[in-house]
Every structure is written in structure tokens, then in C-alpha cells.
Amino acid sequence: MSAIPAERARAGQGATLSVRDLTTSFDTSGSPVTAVDRVSFDVEPGQVLGLVGESGSGKSVTLRSLLRLARAPAETTGSVLWDGRDILALPEAKLRAIRGNEIAMIFQEPMTALNPVLTVQRQIDESLRAHTRLSARDRRVRAIELLDLVGIPAAAGRLDDYPHQFSGGMRQRVMIAIALAGEPRLLLADEPTTALDVTIQDQILKLILDLRERLGMSVILVTHDLGVVAQTCDRVAVMYAGRIVETGEVGEIFREPHHPYTRGLLGSVPRGGTERRPLLSIEGTPPSLAAMPSGCAFHPRCSFRTDICFAVSPPLEPFAPGRQVACHHHQRVAEAGLP
Amino acid sequence: MLNLGFVVRRLLQMIPTFVFILVVTFVIVRLLPGDPLSAQAGDRVTDAQVAHAQAELGLDQPMLVQFFLFVKHVLSGDLGRSYVVQIPVWRLIGQRLPPTLILTAMSTILGILIAVPLAFVAALRRDRVSDAAIRGTFQVGLSMPVFYIGLVLLTVFSAQLRWFPVGGYGDSMADHVYHLFLPSLTLAVSLAAVLMRNLRTAIIDVLNAEYVDFARAKGLMPRVIMIRHVLRNALISSVALLGPTIGTLLGGAVITESVFAIPGVGRLMIDSIYGRDYPVIQGLTLSLAVVVSLIFLATDLIQAALDPRVAQ
Numbered sequence: 001m002s003a004i005p006a007e008r009a010r011a012g013q014g015a016t017l018s019v020r021d022l023t024t025s026f027d028t029s030g031s032p033v034t035a036v037d038r039v040s041f042d043v044e045p046g047q048v049l050g051l052v053g054e055s056g057s058g059k060s061v062t063l064r065s066l067l068r069l070a071r072a073p074a075e076t077t078g079s080v081l082w083d084g085r086d087i088l089a090l091p092e093a094k095l096r097a098i099r100g101n102e103i104a105m106i107f108q109e110p111m112t113a114l115n116p117v118l119t120v121q122r123q124i125d126e127s128l129r130a131h132t133r134l135s136a137r138d139r140r141v142r143a144i145e146l147l148d149l150v151g152i153p154a155a156a157g158r159l160d161d162y163p164h165q166f167s168g169g170m171r172q173r174v175m176i177a178i179a180l181a182g183e184p185r186l187l188l189a190d191e192p193t194t195a196l197d198v199t200i201q202d203q204i205l206k207l208i209l210d211l212r213e214r215l216g217m218s219v220i221l222v223t224h225d226l227g228v229v230a231q232t233c234d235r236v237a238v239m240y241a242g243r244i245v246e247t248g249e250v251g252e253i254f255r256e257p258h259h260p261y262t263r264g265l266l267g268s269v270p271r272g273g274t275e276r277r278p279l280l281s282i283e284g285t286p287p288s289l290a291a292m293p294s295g296c297a298f299h300p301r302c303s304f305r306t307d308i309c310f311a312v313s314p315p316l317e318p319f320a321p322g323r324q325v326a327c328h329h330h331q332r333v334a335e336a337g338l339p
Numbered sequence: 340m341l342n343l344g345f346v347v348r349r350l351l352q353m354i355p356t357f358v359f360i361l362v363v364t365f366v367i368v369r370l371l372p373g374d375p376l377s378a379q380a381g382d383r384v385t386d387a388q389v390a391h392a393q394a395e396l397g398l399d400q401p402m403l404v405q406f407f408l409f410v411k412h413v414l415s416g417d418l419g420r421s422y423v424v425q426i427p428v429w430r431l432i433g434q435r436l437p438p439t440l441i442l443t444a445m446s447t448i449l450g451i452l453i454a455v456p457l458a459f460v461a462a463l464r465r466d467r468v469s470d471a472a473i474r475g476t477f478q479v480g481l482s483m484p485v486f487y488i489g490l491v492l493l494t495v496f497s498a499q500l501r502w503f504p505v506g507g508y509g510d511s512m513a514d515h516v517y518h519l520f521l522p523s524l525t526l527a528v529s530l531a532a533v534l535m536r537n538l539r540t541a542i543i544d545v546l547n548a549e550y551v552d553f554a555r556a557k558g559l560m561p562r563v564i565m566i567r568h569v570l571r572n573a574l575i576s577s578v579a580l581l582g583p584t585i586g587t588l589l590g591g592a593v594i595t596e597s598v599f600a601i602p603g604v605g606r607l608m609i610d611s612i613y614g615r616d617y618p619v620i621q622g623l624t625l626s627l628a629v630v631v632s633l634i635f636l637a638t639d640l641i642q643a644a645l646d647p648r649v650a651q
């Protein structure tokens with residue numbers, strides 16, 4: 001679960017993604033709301049980072065902001081260092097050379113993320129054209145290889161099919177094949193299995209892990225499902241109301257959560273199993289971005305809160321090697337153990 | 340690409356359409372006010388003359404027989420003779436239809452050429468000054484009567500600037516295009532307005548689609564994204580609109596042809612109605628209905644070519 005793929009580590013071709021103080025706000029009708037607030041994390045080569053949190057916590061906006069894909073009227077600040085360059089400061093042409101080529105992205109709903117009126121071949125081909133110098137014939141061969149790679153049966157015969165001619169799971173495979181066209185070193189996956197039923201979910205997750213091994217990619221996997229995290233990720237970053245509230249190795253976080261929100265999330269997952277359930281067990285709802293609570297954003301839902309939580313927003317700070325938490329009372333939370 | 344099964348099915352649909360057109364044409368001419376004969380023969384006709392003429396036209400037969408005679412004639416290419424100018428109707432229409440068809444085709448092309456870029460500008464700069472300016476201008480254009488737009492263009496570009504002829508049709512194809520430019524522009528205004536409005540909304544919709552984000556995430560050039568992903572998808576709904584709009588445009592052609600003195604079917608229609616030239620009216624109704632149904636066929640096929648889901 002935590003091993004960095006040997007090939008990539010040997011070849012040394014991986015790059016580290018270093019995100020620092022990533023902040024994205026939307027200037028909606030005069031009053032800007034901050035959907036992603038000073039988010040920082042690293043993804044080492046070959047690593048799978050899980051980004052977890054309830055719906056609306058800012059996972060998708062974070063992921064999109066990494067490639068400057070947050071929708072208008074978004075404004076993103078901070079830095080996203082990739083291979084020595086700050087993606088947020090790159091000129092458009094350089095940014096395009098990274099998008100789809102070094103860093104690829106897949107979305108939750110393949111039905112809406114694939115263009116309904118273009119054949120699968122066209123949608124792979126345009127990526128190959130943008131990022132390789134292959135001839136038209138070689139691109140077609142490569143497209144078949146890619147569909148093969150993601151496990152589409154009789155790939156050659158499906159090149160000229162349209163997205164609606166595939167089943168949900170196959171469609172997600174097609175999207176992954178398209179994303180892999182540029183041989184990315186980092187794959188951003190925004191809830192790639194949420195729209196699929198459970199057996200297909202497992203297949204897609206296995207596929208992503210398998211590709212990670214074979215191609216030596218790193219992955220950021222957005223999910224609201226801790227079972228998925230347990231099954232696939234090396235590290236995890238827990239998001240709440242636009243901020244990262246806890247990070248660490250998956251095993252450690254599952255063993256000893258230090259943030260009450262993480263603890264609450266874990267309380268909703270059956271112990272030891274890979275069986276999955278939605279994250280619903282924490283009482284209350286996340287705050288609206290337009291009316292954020294004072295101090296710690298989680299305090300209205302927190303059973304560990306004291307006066308300081310109402311007044312001071314706790315910074316995300318390291319407390320052990322490889323672990324960070326943003327909570328005034330994280331030691332107490334850890335001592336309390338799992339619910 | 341086009342799905343062959345769909346093309347065949349769509350072509351088969353033309354059969355009932357044509358039957359319907361035949362029935363309607365037949366009925367309409369018999370519903371027109373006045374006796375077909377009195378217009379032709381004037382007031383001083385004898386009963387014998389009337390009976391003779393009626394027999395010649397088959398008007399003394401039962402309706403059903405008349406209808407089958409009518410269909411038989413139409414299918415053998417016989418649309419009768421004009422009462423007024425005494426030449427076969429199909430030859431008359433053959434002379435007057437091409438100018439109207441070229442005018443309609445040019446207006447459609449001009450309308451699309453005007454609407455597509457402006458729709459993009461309006462959609463991309465949505466709710467800003469340029470968007471408001473474009474939409475406002477077209478709103479005004481749409482609310483002006485066609486003949487008025489025609490007269491303004493005629494006054495400015497023909498009478499004042501002398502860039503274009505004041506009317507007529509010319510002799511060669513290049514000449515036709517030159518003569519029909521201003522009339523086409525006149526007609527294109529309303530088509531462009533309708534298309535622009537629809538396309539602007541469609542583009543705004545498509546820009547929000549996730550597949551456009553995915554295209555961006557693939558690192559494609561903005562131009563490729565705009566044309567292949569945004570325009571292509573946005574056009575689908577607009578093409579559906581094109582059929583009825585071009586149909587209306589044909590109606591507008593009647594007025595435009597008068598303003599610019601173009602020898603097209605528009606003026607022929609007006610002349611034949613005044614002259615109660617029933618065979619001509621009937622022939623024109625028939626051929627215009629066929630033209631319109633062919634336009635609908637074409638837009639349907641284009642739509643199916645743009646959207647593979649239509650053909651399913």
C-alpha cells in the first residue's frame with residue numbers, strides 16, 4: 001500500500017508536486033467566497049494521495065486549481081510547484097504542455113466529461129496530436145494500445161464508437177485511456193468511481209493502481225469514501241470547509257486520527273473491512289462558504305471544543321514525522337481513541 | 340459520420356410528406372375564392388364555353404377522380420399552362436425558381452457567417468458591453484420590417500455609394516451573386532438574429548459542460564477547443580432551428596424580390612394571385628412545398644451528421 005513503484009524510483013523520472021498556500025476564491029456578486037483556503041501538500045513520485053472530505057469541502061476546486069481549471073470567476077493564488085516550475089505562474093503555452101501531458105485529469109461522471117459527438121478515437125487522437133509527434137497511423141495504433149491498456153475488450157473495433165455506446169464502467173476506462181494518452185506522470189482523479197456501482201468501482205480502482213505501478217505515475221485521488229482511501233492510497237489529506245485539517249500515512253491516520261473530523265469520518269467506516277459506506281455519521285452539516293464560523297470552522301460540530309476554538313483558527317502544523325493536524329486539542333482527540 | 344440506416348429511414352419519410360403536399364396543394368387551389376374560369380374568360384362567356392373549359396380541366400369529374408388526374412399529371416411533369424402567359428407552368432417555374440433559390444441559399448450562408456462569430460463574441464463576453472451591443476443591434480434588426488431593411492441597404496449601398504446594382508438578377512453566376520448580395524443581406528439579418536440568439540445561449544451552455552473542461556485538461560489549443568468541442572456541440576440545436584427559419588426566409592423572399600426587382604417566384608406568386616392564374620399558383624405551391632421539405636431533409640441530415648445520438 002505504501003511502496004513507491006520500483007521502476008519509477010529507479011528511473012528517477014518522477015516529479016514531486018509541492019502545493020503551497022493554494023487559495024481559490026470565487027467573486028460571486030461582490031462578496032468573494034473562499035472555496036480553497038491556504039492548502040499545502042506534497043505528492044512524491046509514485047505516491048497515491050487521497051483527498052477526502054464531505055461534499056462541498058473544496059476537493060474538486062483544489063484539484064482543478066492545480067491545473068488552473070477552476071471555473072470563472074475563480075481566482076487562485078499560492079504556488080503549485082511541479083518539476084521546478086510554478087504552474088500558477090506559467091504562460092499559457094507552457095501550461096498547455098503540462099496539461100494532459102505531464103499531469104492529466106479525469107472526472108467523476110464520464111458521461112458528461114466525454115464529448116458526446118466525437119468518437120473515442122478522435123478524443124484520444126487530439127491528445128496524442130497535442131503531445132506527441134506520432135503520424136496519423138501511429139496515433140491510431142497507439143489509441144488501440146491505450147484502450148487495451150485500460151482493459152477495453154476488442155479495442156480495435158471500438159475506436160469509432162461514441163461515448164454513449166459504452167457502459168458506465170467502460171466509459172470511465174475510456175476517459176482514463178484518453179487521460180493516459182500523454183503518458184502523464186501525475187494523474188488527478190476526481191471521484192472516478194462515485195458514479196459507478198460497487199463491483200465496477202473496484203475494477204476501476206484496481207486499474208488505476210495497476211497503471212500507477214506499470215507507468216510509475218503519482219495519483220491524487222479525490223473521494224468522499226474512506227474505504228476507497230484504505231484500499232488505494234499511501235497518504236491522505238482530509239479537507240474540511242476548504243482547508244486541509246489533517247494529513248498523514250493512511251495506516252497511521254486510520255490507527256490514530258488526531259483531528260475530531262477525521263475521527264468522526266472513521267467512526268462511519270466498519271473496522272478492518274474494505275466495505276464502504278458514505279460519510280454521514282458526523283452530526284450537523286459543513287458551514288456555508290458565505291457564513292463561515294469564527295475560529296475553527298469545525299467547532300460547531302466538535303465535541304472537543306473549548307473557548308479557544310471559537311476565537312482562533314488552528315494552523316496546520318506537524319506534530320510527528322509525516323503527520324500534520326489543524327486542531328487545538330489534537331492530543332486529547334488522539335487519546336480519546338476511535339469512537 | 341452519417342448513419343446509413345438513419346438516412347434511409349429519413350428518405351422514406353419523404354414519401355408521406357410528398358403525398359401530404361399533393362393533397363394540400365390540390366385542396367388549397369379548390370378553396371381559393373372565385374371561379375377559376377371567370378378570371379380566365381372574363382365576364383362574357385356562354386354556358387357552352389364554360390362547360391367546354393370545365394371538361395378540358397376535368398372540373399366536371401368527381402373530386403376523387405380530379406385528385407388522381409392531378410397526381411397523374413404532376414407525376415408526368417405536367418403542371419398545366421398558365422392562363423395568363425400561356426406557357427407551361429413547369430417552364431415558368433423553372434425560370435423563376437433559380438433566382439429565389441440562390442437568394443435563399445446566399446441569405447442562409449450570409450446569416451450563418453454573420454451569426455457564428457458574433458454569437459461567440461457575445462457568449463464569451465457575456466453580459467459585457469460587446470454582448471449587449473450585439474444583442475441590441477440584432478433586436479433592432481429583428482423588429483424592422485424586411486422591406487425597410489432592404490430599402491435602407493438599397494439607398495446606402497446602391498444609390499449613394501453605388502457599390503451594388505439597384506436591382507435585377509444579372510446573366511452569369513458571378514453576376515447573380517453580385518446582384519443578389521444586397522437582397523441576401525436584407526434577408527440574412529433576420530436569420531442571423533434568430534441564429535445568433537440561439538447559438539449564443541447554446542455556446543454559454545456548452546462552455547459549462549465538463550467535456551470542455553476535460554478538453555482543456557488535455558492541453559488542447561483554445562482554437563481547437565472552441566471549434567471542435569464548443570461550436571460543434573452548440574450548432575446541434577441551432578441546426579434544428581435552421582429548417583423552419585429558412586422556410587420563413589422563403590416567405591420573406593417575396594417582399595425582398597419586389598424591393599430589388601428580382602425575377603423570382605416571389606413576384607410570380609403575387610402576379611399569379613392577382614391574375615387568378617390557378618395553374619401557376621398550384622404549381623408554385625407544390626414546388627415551394629417540395630423545396631421546404633428538402634430543406635428540412637437537409638437540416639435533419641446535417642444534424643444527424645453533427646450528433647451521432649440523433650441517428651440512434
Ligand SMILES: Nc1ncnc2c1ncn2[C@@H]1O[C@H](COP(=O)(O)OP(=O)(O)O)[C@@H](O)[C@H]1O
Nearest residue numbers: 026035054055056057058059060061071072289
Ligand atoms: N464556479 C464556482 N462558483 C462559485 N462557487 C463555487 C464554484 N465552484 C465551486 N464552488 C463552491 O466551492 C465549494 C467547494 O466545491 P467543490 O470543490 O466542488 O466541493 P467537493 O468537490 O469537495 O464536493 C462549494 O461550496 C461550491 O459551492
Ligand SMILES: [Mg+2]
Nearest residue numbers: 059060061191
Ligand atoms: Mg467534487
